[in-house]
Amino acid sequence: MIKYNTEMVADVLLEYGLITPAQIKEARMHGGNKGVVDQLISKEYIDEEEIIKALAKHFSLECIDLSSAVIQKEALSLVPYDIAKRYHIIPIKISQDILTIAMSDPLKVDAVDAISFRLKKTVDIVLASYTDIKEALVKYYGVIDEDQKDIIQKVDEDLPKEDFDDVSTEDAPVIKLVSMIIMEAFRMRASDIHLEPLEKRFRVRYRIDGILYEVEGPPKRLQSAIISRVKIMANMSIAEKRLPQDGRIRLRIMAKDIDLRVSTIPSTHGESVVMRILDKTSLVLGLAQMGFLHEDEKKFKDLIKFPNGIILITGPTGSGKTTTLYACLNEINRPDRKIITVEDPIEYQIQGINQVQVQAKIGLSFANVLRSMLRQAPNIIMIGEIRDLETANIAVNASLTGHLVFSTLHTNDAPGAITRLIDRGVKPFLVASSIRAICAQRLVRKICSECKEEYNPRLDEIESLGLSQQQIKKVKFYRGKGCADCNNTGFSGRIGIFELLLIDQEIQKMIYQKMSSNEIRKRARQLGMKTLREDGIMKIFGGITTINEVLRVTQGYEE
Numbered sequence: 001m002i003k004y005n006t007e008m009v010a011d012v013l014l015e016y017g018l019i020t021p022a023q024i025k026e027a028r029m030h031g032g033n034k035g036v037v038d039q040l041i042s043k044e045y046i047d048e049e050e051i052i053k054a055l056a057k058h059f060s061l062e063c064i065d066l067s068s069a070v071i072q073k074e075a076l077s078l079v080p081y082d083i084a085k086r087y088h089i090i091p092i093k094i095s096q097d098i099l100t101i102a103m104s105d106p107l108k109v110d111a112v113d114a115i116s117f118r119l120k121k122t123v124d125i126v127l128a129s130y131t132d133i134k135e136a137l138v139k140y141y142g143v144i145d146e147d148q149k150d151i152i153q154k155v156d157e158d159l160p161k162e163d164f165d166d167v168s169t170e171d172a173p174v175i176k177l178v179s180m181i182i183m184e185a186f187r188m189r190a191s192d193i194h195l196e197p198l199e200k201r202f203r204v205r206y207r208i209d210g211i212l213y214e215v216e217g218p219p220k221r222l223q224s225a226i227i228s229r230v231k232i233m234a235n236m237s238i239a240e241k242r243l244p245q246d247g248r249i250r251l252r253i254m255a256k257d258i259d260l261r262v263s264t265i266p267s268t269h270g271e272s273v274v275m276r277i278l279d280k281t282s283l284v285l286g287l288a289q290m291g292f293l294h295e296d297e298k299k300f301k302d303l304i305k306f307p308n309g310i311i312l313i314t315g316p317t318g319s320g321k322t323t324t325l326y327a328c329l330n331e332i333n334r335p336d337r338k339i340i341t342v343e344d345p346i347e348y349q350i351q352g353i354n355q356v357q358v359q360a361k362i363g364l365s366f367a368n369v370l371r372s373m374l375r376q377a378p379n380i381i382m383i384g385e386i387r388d389l390e391t392a393n394i395a396v397n398a399s400l401t402g403h404l405v406f407s408t409l410h411t412n413d414a415p416g417a418i419t420r421l422i423d424r425g426v427k428p429f430l431v432a433s434s435i436r437a438i439c440a441q442r443l444v445r446k447i448c449s450e451c452k453e454e455y456n457p458r459l460d461e462i463e464s465l466g467l468s469q470q471q472i473k474k475v476k477f478y479r480g481k482g483c484a485d486c487n488n489t490g491f492s493g494r495i496g497i498f499e500l501l502l503i504d505q506e507i508q509k510m511i512y513q514k515m516s517s518n519e520i521r522k523r524a525r526q527l528g529m530k531t532l533r534e535d536g537i538m539k540i541f542g543g544i545t546t547i548n549e550v551l552r553v554t555q556g557y558e559e
Helices: 006-015 021-029 036-042 048-059 073-078 081-087 109-119 130-141 146-156 172-187 220-233 294-303 321-332 366-376 389-400 415-423 428-434 459-464 505-512 517-526 532-541 547-554
Strands: 089-095 098-103 122-127 192-197 202-208 211-215 245-253 256-267 270-279 309-314 339-343 354-357 380-383 404-409 435-447 452-455 477-480 491-502
Touching: 006 021, 006 036, 006 048, 021 036, 036 048, 048 122, 048 130, 073 089, 073 098, 081 089, 081 109, 081 130, 089 130, 098 109, 098 130, 109 122, 130 172, 172 192, 172 202, 172 220, 172 245, 172 270, 192 220, 192 256, 202 220, 220 245, 220 256, 220 270, 294 435, 294 491, 309 321, 309 389, 309 415, 321 339, 321 380, 321 404, 321 435, 339 366, 354 366, 366 380, 366 389, 380 389, 389 404, 389 428, 404 415, 415 428, 415 435, 415 517, 428 435, 428 505, 435 477, 435 532, 435 547, 459 547, 491 532, 491 547, 505 517, 532 547
Parallel strands: 098 122, 309 404, 309 435, 339 354, 339 380, 380 404
Antiparallel strands: 089 098, 192 202, 192 270, 202 211, 245 256, 256 270, 435 491, 452 477
């Protein structure tokens, strides 16, 4: 299919000096079934973006990026797929009786007239590249045809070949659509993909930097087919729809090994699916990169050099505890040390470390693995999570018999981990004797470096942090304006804020006496412990994050 009204477009490109007469002559000689402009593109004399910009300038039209444009659902529902495909257009918005469409060739006046006549609307046009429109047709209409094979190849080349063997023509569009959902999530740096069946629509959301963003979902009629496709890829039973299931998909995308942890759960309007994206190449394995301030980083590095004791990382789900544990292990991973981990699940594989996966179905629990693990004579043990008294007691005993133990707990702050262990039945004297330090953490979004700008915060924002005008007198505050690199959010990536509680003799005495976590907190602060919010404020002052972001993750947190 010829993409552009070739001769007229070639004249425009020649007028703006983007191509030469010699290049046009060569394109005509070797054109074959392709048009002149298509041949120029294939020979890489010019790209589609340059063509669209030149046409927009020549005809005084707006050009848009369909990957970030806001598409009105009303406009999409107004234009059937057969019209959009026939004329290669994407409806953008409808305002009163004016329909705005995106097309790649403004010289196709007959197409504009035909659409206007059929829909009984005045048609206004904006320009987008042919390829972008092709991808948008798949994204918004959920249909793939023979003319779209070049998009499919781009997606397919990064997926396992066996996934596409013996595929019927009827199944192919759904397979490609699922692939594109995964590819788009990866491109947008999403950590999770949520496929959620609602009453009248099928919602797709991506979690990016800890925040859920809704994207345009496929038609409701494709819901069952898409969920079945995901379950097949994850080796789940497509016949079982009444019970939750877990699975795993391994892919290679853009030369990167990607694991997707898939979870399904039955809901009112169908099975809800969550795919967690684990990019092995993006794992941060350094304490400095985690976000520790210089002083805390030094304290933490000294702590993990101890030959024995327990170091706990605490925080809610999704606060980066496992990543911090991996950073600790990577820091002390040496040939003369034997390190064994017990995890559920093993999220990332680290070279030189023995990692054991918990399998409750066959009785391989944390406690059972730990008992056997100690007979392997390790120097360092990492327990994914202390979930019960038995696991806690084994961890304490291991620390008291010369092992360095790393683990996590779900508590809001560092002192709360002490009372949590005691409440679970661990004797206070064992808690005091075994624990070296407790680090509570949260993740805050970092300001995008590409659109970072200075601004003056409101007075109520300053006061909400508990700061005075005197304290911020010489401080510069920054925020992200929003750009294409950060998907117009103003944030790109995340970094930790920490609360590091060191267990010294005085804190040990308080634990012996079963003092409350609030009393331990007060004394720890007197001894120099920075709270989560105070650490966040230091990162605001450093231009790393924003006031609202620190307030969001520390809201309801007692200082």
